Amino acid sequence: xxxxxxxxxxxxxxxxxxxxxxxxxxxxxxxxxxxxxxxxxxxxxxxxxxxxxxxxxxxxxxxxxxxxxxxxxxxxxxxxxxxxxxxxxxxxxxxxxxxxxxxxxxxxxxxxxxxxxxxxxx
Amino acid sequence: xxxxxxxxxxxxxxxxxxxxxxxxxxxxxxxxxxxxxxxxxxxxxxxxxxxxxxxxxxxxxxxxxxxxxxxxxxxxxxxxxxxxxxxxxxxxxxxxxxxxxxxxxxxxxxxxxxxxxxxxxxxxxxxxxxxxxxxx
Numbered sequence: 001x002x003x004x005x006x007x008x009x010x011x012x013x014x015x016x017x018x019x020x021x022x023x024x025x026x027x028x029x030x031x032x033x034x035x036x037x038x039x040x041x042x043x044x045x046x047x048x049x050x051x052x053x054x055x056x057x058x059x060x061x062x063x064x065x066x067x068x069x070x071x072x073x074x075x076x077x078x079x080x081x082x083x084x085x086x087x088x089x090x091x092x093x094x095x096x097x098x099x100x101x102x103x104x105x106x107x108x109x110x111x112x113x114x115x116x117x118x119x120x121x122x
Numbered sequence: 123x124x125x126x127x128x129x130x131x132x133x134x135x136x137x138x139x140x141x142x143x144x145x146x147x148x149x150x151x152x153x154x155x156x157x158x159x160x161x162x163x164x165x166x167x168x169x170x171x172x173x174x175x176x177x178x179x180x181x182x183x184x185x186x187x188x189x190x191x192x193x194x195x196x197x198x199x200x201x202x203x204x205x206x207x208x209x210x211x212x213x214x215x216x217x218x219x220x221x222x223x224x225x226x227x228x229x230x231x232x233x234x235x236x237x238x239x240x241x242x243x244x245x246x247x248x249x250x251x252x253x254x255x256x257x258x
Contacts, residue, residue: 027222030215037212052185059179079168082161104165111168118176 026081029074036071040064059122072115076108149236156240157214160207167204174201198254205254206247213239 006012040058047054058064083104091097137145147155164171177188191197217235220226226235252258 027219030219034212034215037208052182056179056185079161079165083165086158086162107165107168111172114169114172114176118172118179121176122179 022081022084026078029078032074033071033078036067039067056122059119065119065122068119069116072112072119076112080104080108148233149240150232153210153214153217153236153239156210157218160211160214163207164204164211167200170200171204195255202247202251202254205250206243209246210239210243213243 043064044055044058047058049055049057059068084101087097087100087104091100174188174191177184177191179185192201217226217239220235221232226232
């Protein structure tokens with residue numbers, strides 16, 4: 001019995017290809033957020049200044065600002081992949097699913113604008 | 123000779139919403155669904171978190187407004203819920219990365235690590251909650 005000729009590297013690849021890329025991006029952005037969270041908390045408790053100046057001063061430093069920026073972008077990408085997974089798993093009618101996905105994008109872009117405005121006002 | 127194919131045991135394939143009540147989810151399954159719920163919850167509360175962040179960093183005055191806002195017990199409760207969601211999502215996520223690297227995939231280790239995730243996130247949340255409600 002011969003094997004089918006369309007398996008392994010010879011398989012017919014169709015579709016949008018975003019499955020593996022987004023799966024990987026979800027992991028990568030998760031690692032970015034985890035490292036940032038642990039580092040920020042460590043620095044905050046290490047500085048031992050729990051006043052306004054201690055807290056806001058953290059985000060005044062250039063490298064913390066950039067790290068926060070990168071983490072926020074990672075967060076929004078990560079949330080998009082996760083929420084899209086949830087809608088794909090539970091919302092079966094394609095039209096309704098598209099509405100939820102569209103609203104998710106609007107929600108996240110709104111949050112991103114708000115977040116970046118806050119970050120650069122410190 | 124007994125007929126083994128026609129036993130009374132119920133077979134679950136794709137379970138429906140009505141089966142959820144009596145389906146005993148294993149610990150790893152509980153961690154998995156809580157990972158989703160905590161993630162979706164943080165998604166919905168994103169503007170609230172950003173609002174808190176804005177108040178806390180913008181100015182000395184907004185910082186005192188932030189402190190006053192955080193004085194309400196119901197706000198503390200919501201924030202505590204979000205702290206748990208963050209911790210559970212983070213720790214369950216680390217477990218997920220281990221599983222991506224082919225660890226913790228056996229029945230026993232999967233169950234134990236799932237229980238550890240739930241225990242750790244609840245214990246750290248409890249400490250944060252005690253601090254939040256002024257126990258120390």
